[in-house]
Amino acid sequence: MASVTFTLxxxxxxTLRAAANRIIPADDYPGAAxxxxxxxxxxxLNTDLAGEQLTYVHGLAGIxxxxxxxxxxxxxxxxxxxxxxxxGNIEADRVQxxxxxxxxxxxxxxxxxxxxxxxxxxxxxxxxxxxxxxxxGFRAEGGTW
Amino acid sequence: MVNDRPPSDCDVIVIGAGAAGGIVAAVxxxxxxxxxxxxxxxxxxxxxxxxxxHLRNQRxxxxxxxxxxxxxxxxxxxxxxxxxxxxxxxxxVGYQNNAACLGGGTRVYGGMAWRFMPQDFRMASxxxxxxxSSLADWPIAYEDLEPFYQRAEWEIGVAxxxxxxxxxxxxKKPYPLPPVASSPQRVVLERGAKALGxxxxxxxxxxxxxxxxxxxxxxxxxxxxxxxxxxxGKNGTQNTMIPRALATGRCTLVTGAMAQKIHTDPQxxxxxxxxxxxxxxxxxxxxxxxxxxxAIESARLLFNSATDRNPHGLGNDFDQVGRNLQGHVxxxxxxxxxxxxxxxxxxGVVIATTQFNHHNPGIVGGGLLANDFIKLPIxxxxxxxxxxxxxxGLSAKQYIRENYRRTIHLxxxxxxxxxxxxxxxxxxxxxDRWQIPVARVSGTTHPxxxxxxxxxxxxxxxxxxxxxxxNIWSYPPRLTLSAGQHQAGTCRMxxxxxxxxxxxxxxxxxxxxxxxxDASVHVTNGGFNPxxxxxxxxxxxxxxxxxxx
Numbered sequence: 001m002a003s004v005t006f007t008l009x010x011x012x013x014x015t016l017r018a019a020a021n022r023i024i025p026a027d028d029y030p031g032a033a034x035x036x037x038x039x040x041x042x043x044x045l046n047t048d049l050a051g052e053q054l055t056y057v058h059g060l061a062g063i064x065x066x067x068x069x070x071x072x073x074x075x076x077x078x079x080x081x082x083x084x085x086x087x088g089n090i091e092a093d094r095v096q097x098x099x100x101x102x103x104x105x106x107x108x109x110x111x112x113x114x115x116x117x118x119x120x121x122x123x124x125x126x127x128x129x130x131x132x133x134x135x136x137g138f139r140a141e142g143g144t145w
Numbered sequence: 146m147v148n149d150r151p152p153s154d155c156d157v158i159v160i161g162a163g164a165a166g167g168i169v170a171a172v173x174x175x176x177x178x179x180x181x182x183x184x185x186x187x188x189x190x191x192x193x194x195x196x197x198x199h200l201r202n203q204r205x206x207x208x209x210x211x212x213x214x215x216x217x218x219x220x221x222x223x224x225x226x227x228x229x230x231x232x233x234x235x236x237x238v239g240y241q242n243n244a245a246c247l248g249g250g251t252r253v254y255g256g257m258a259w260r261f262m263p264q265d266f267r268m269a270s271x272x273x274x275x276x277x278s279s280l281a282d283w284p285i286a287y288e289d290l291e292p293f294y295q296r297a298e299w300e301i302g303v304a305x306x307x308x309x310x311x312x313x314x315x316x317k318k319p320y321p322l323p324p325v326a327s328s329p330q331r332v333v334l335e336r337g338a339k340a341l342g343x344x345x346x347x348x349x350x351x352x353x354x355x356x357x358x359x360x361x362x363x364x365x366x367x368x369x370x371x372x373x374x375x376x377x378g379k380n381g382t383q384n385t386m387i388p389r390a391l392a393t394g395r396c397t398l399v400t401g402a403m404a405q406k407i408h409t410d411p412q413x414x415x416x417x418x419x420x421x422x423x424x425x426x427x428x429x430x431x432x433x434x435x436x437x438x439x440a441i442e443s444a445r446l447l448f449n450s451a452t453d454r455n456p457h458g459l460g461n462d463f464d465q466v467g468r469n470l471q472g473h474v475x476x477x478x479x480x481x482x483x484x485x486x487x488x489x490x491x492x493g494v495v496i497a498t499t500q501f502n503h504h505n506p507g508i509v510g511g512g513l514l515a516n517d518f519i520k521l522p523i524x525x526x527x528x529x530x531x532x533x534x535x536x537x538g539l540s541a542k543q544y545i546r547e548n549y550r551r552t553i554h555l556x557x558x559x560x561x562x563x564x565x566x567x568x569x570x571x572x573x574x575x576x577d578r579w580q581i582p583v584a585r586v587s588g589t590t591h592p593x594x595x596x597x598x599x600x601x602x603x604x605x606x607x608x609x610x611x612x613x614x615x616n617i618w619s620y621p622p623r624l625t626l627s628a629g630q631h632q633a634g635t636c637r638m639x640x641x642x643x644x645x646x647x648x649x650x651x652x653x654x655x656x657x658x659x660x661x662x663d664a665s666v667h668v669t670n671g672g673f674n675p676x677x678x679x680x681x682x683x684x685x686x687x688x689x690x691x692x693x694x
Contacts, residue, residue, distance in 0.1 A: 023537040029546075048208035084538065111537045116207065119523040119545075120199040136549040138522050139367065139489025 006046050006053055011074070012060040013038060018076040019063060022083045023114040029135045032118045032126070040117035040126035052109070058099070059106030065097035066090060151399050151422075154430040155179040156694065158418045159437055160404045160446065163249020164676050165663040165683035166437030167382025168297075170398075171390035172684060176691035180396040181429050182387070183420055185438075186213035186245030187400035195246075195253060195373040199521050203244050203253040203630070204371030206236035211372070212253045213245030218403075221441075222572045224587035226625060232575060241472070241586055241629045243439055247400060248383025250630055251676065255370040255492060255518050256351035256379055258303040259673035260294045260681075263287035263314045264503045265510075265560065268669050272509045278591045279469050279565045280509070283668045284639050284649040287314045290681050293688075297680035302357050302380040305349030312344065312499045322354050329486040330516050330553055331495040337612025338498065348497040348515045351676070353378040360384060367491030367519035382680075402427075405581055407434050407450040407459060407659065415659045421579050433658040433690060435651075437683070440470060440632040440665040444569040445584040447636070447646075447653070447661075460636065460653035460661075463643045467569035467635050471670050472628035474590055476598035477514065477556030478605035479529055480614025487550035493519035501604050502560070502672045508600045509593045510560035512672030514608065517554040525549050531618050553614060555605040558631065559598045559622075560672035562591040567626055569635050589624045598622035631675050633664035651686040662686045 008016065017033040020041075024032035045053050066086055067075035075083065089095065090103045117126025127133070133140045159170045162184035170182040195202070201209035209216055216234050223231050223239025233240045244250045264271055266283040274280045291314070297303070299321050307319035324347035331347075338345040352363045363378035377384055390396040405419045405426070415434040420427055436443040444467040448458040458466050497515035505511045520529060526536075526545060529552055535541050567588030575583045602619040609617050639645025642654035647666050653659040664670070664679045666686075671678060 024542050025539050027539065027542065029542075044208070087537075115526050115536065116200060116523055119526050120521075121197060123198065124200060133522060136522060136546050137485070137487065137489075138549065 006050070007042060008056065008060065011064065012057065014074070014076040015060045015064050016041065018083060019087065019110065020114045020117070022080065022087055023111055024118050025080070029131055030128070032114045035118055035128040035131050036126040037114050037117040040124055041113050043125045044113065055101055055106055055109065058101040059110065062095070062097065062099040062101065062103060062106065063090065065099070066095055069097040151181055151402070151427055151429050152179070152397055153428070155181045155397070156431065157181075157433045157435060157690070158183065158429055158431040159435045160418065161249065161436070161438035161442070161663065162247050162382070162387060162398065163437060163439065163663070164251045164382060164679045166435070167248065167387040167390070168680055168683035169435050169437055169662050169687040170396050171386040172687035173691050174390045174393040174396040178395065178691060178694060180390065181431070182390065182396055182398045183402040183404055184247055184398065184400045185403045187247045197368070197372065199523050201236070202371035203250075205521065205524050205527070206242065208236065210235050210242065210244075218578050219245070220575060220577060221583050222575055222585040224585065226589055239586065241441060241626070241632060243630050243632060247387065248381040249439070251351070251381025252373050252383050253371055254381070254630070254676065255494065257494065257515070257674040258298065258305065258349040258351045258677045259513070259671070260314060261287065261671040261673060261678050262312065262499070262502055265669065265671045268510060268560070271503070275509060275562060275591060275593045277564065278593060279563045281637070281639070281644070281668050290678070290685065291315070291317065293681035293684040294677060296684045297677055301351060301382070301385050301680060302353060303349050303677070304352050304354040306346050309346030310344070310499055312502065320349065322357055325350055325352065325354055325492065325495055326490070328488050328490060328493070328495045333482060333486055333612050334496045334516060334553070334608065337608050337610070338496070340611040341608060343498045343500050343608065345496050345498045348494045350492060350494065351380040352492060353380065358385065363491070365491045367489055367493055368521070369492040370518045403579055403581070404438070404446055405449070405579060407446060409450070409452055409454070409459065409656065409659070411454060413454060413656045415656060424579070432694065433660065435660045435662050435690070436665070437663045439663055440628065440635045441569050441584050441586065443661055443663055443665045444635040445571055448571045449582055455655070459656055459659060460646045462655060465637070465644065465646050468565045469563040469634040469637055470567045470569055470586065470588065470626070470628050470632065471561040471563045471590065471634040472626070472631040473558030473561055473670065474594045474598045474622055474627055475556055475558055476512070476602040476605070476619070476622050477517075477554060478602055478609055478617055478619035479531070479552055479554045480609035480617035481548055482551045482553060482614055485550035486553060489519065491519055493517065501601055505597070505600055508597050509562055510672055511597055512557040512559040512601050514555050514557040514601065514605055517556050520554070522549060525552070529554060531616055553609060553612070555608055557601060557605070558672060558674065559594050559601060561670050562593040562597070563634055563669060564588060564591045567628070586626070586628070589626050592624060595622045595624055631670060633667040633670040633675055636661040636665035637668045638666040639668070650689045651682070660686065660690060
């Protein structure tokens, strides 16, 4: 795996972490970011999805701008219900801030990547310790391949 | 011998070491012929693992593939149904990928081992020819292939319950291996099938349910589709026929070898093949050449071997090469049971019916239905969530948690009704790293395939309902091309050179020592996974070639 050369600013990372933890929130099992979603996405953005780096930069900026417009504070500092409502508006394309990238060119992709991080194999950087597999009862094989 | 120093001449060159090529090489080598077996995949490590990446495998190729072809070196041009042409890589939409490695698709397949039915060989005379389709009868019958189905079942290794499929053609010998064990899904689905009067039985599988042919039993890990088998209990050509070919000492296998051109003399006889190993060009002369590169690459190679005598490609004087590209429209339905029906025991396919392959009022053909292989969790999330189910938030997490083990998916392939407009050509502009024109894939299946798929999905829904499933759903089939793993039809066999590419033994019309032995020769592709038919035809055609040399 290539070493990480592309990364996001601290603000964008905090937005991504917060959004991932609402896309798959913690209950008695961890949330997506707690299980490695940010690491999974950064790895993809440095390899197979290098072409989407700017989509992420602008998309995460859009979420943050939306939060500032609606609440005057950063997305990561909102309550969970506020975050859910805001992401729901973005999913429905109801936005008030200026978005450089269309909200629907980003949010569905973000959801899919977070799902991939949480339910695919831990070797991809998410699903730490196979938590999602334990949660759903997937009989992950042993073995050394 | 595995070698990167190919011979300069041999009796037969076989291009492609997949389901057919591995068999062809073994049959010829065991008959005393010297064989050069070329495989573009695998680089020089035929034992390479295919890994366990849930996002980059033959079943879910989100960001890459695990069994070839190399993502950077093998582009194609895909013409989508809206007319756009896209330059695509093996894991991208429209590429129609099949594995390129030692064993080809058999290395990473699920391994359903169906014989076609007798009626499958005479679709045109059974149903008539729908407008715009190229539906035709095969020039051979089930009875011609039966001895070779038997060879494939015994020499590769198939597990099944002999005689349990009431609609199957006659068989002269039982399956060599006992069927896969029952499971919670089978118990539930048998109940529903009984209520509906459906004849069901364990799906035949190319899996060692017990140790066989010197290899151990399947480890039941449940990751059959998309990955190589960790216990080597799944039977492909890479662990059966190719080792037999190599054991003769008469077969040279070269992996990482990309065929460039089949060279022919002024009489149309194949004389030698040029191919690249890395970027080094090699040639090897032969008394016969066999294309076993799959329906897309075999057609591409015939196009790219054009000469003054055959300016449109070898075997293509009548514009037949590359046409009738088909695979399978898949259909089915999903439903949710009150109690978990997941036991995690692979391969997961345990119950099937062939009741809807034929004799469906107003429908041309039909297809089998079987419960699906065990789904990786991410595949469940991508493919098995009901319509309207939110994909994010706590409710989505809870849905997946509650229903991964409760969901049943019944699925099956429709006997594709071929269209001459679904086709492979070579692109006029795009070339691969070796400057070889790439395959251009265009067209869709015929609308009759869609009607049959729509019929079959309702049958799947009814079976689920009768089995006690709730919240049942399915999707209307779409008019697309589905010619990846099951690709077939581009060099169909026949008697008349004006409407076929090869004779009934795979010999290319007009080229007495040039053959196609892979799914390209399928006239139609059955309402079944086609691999056992590919294997049986390879045994049949290669045996004939060996006798004739």
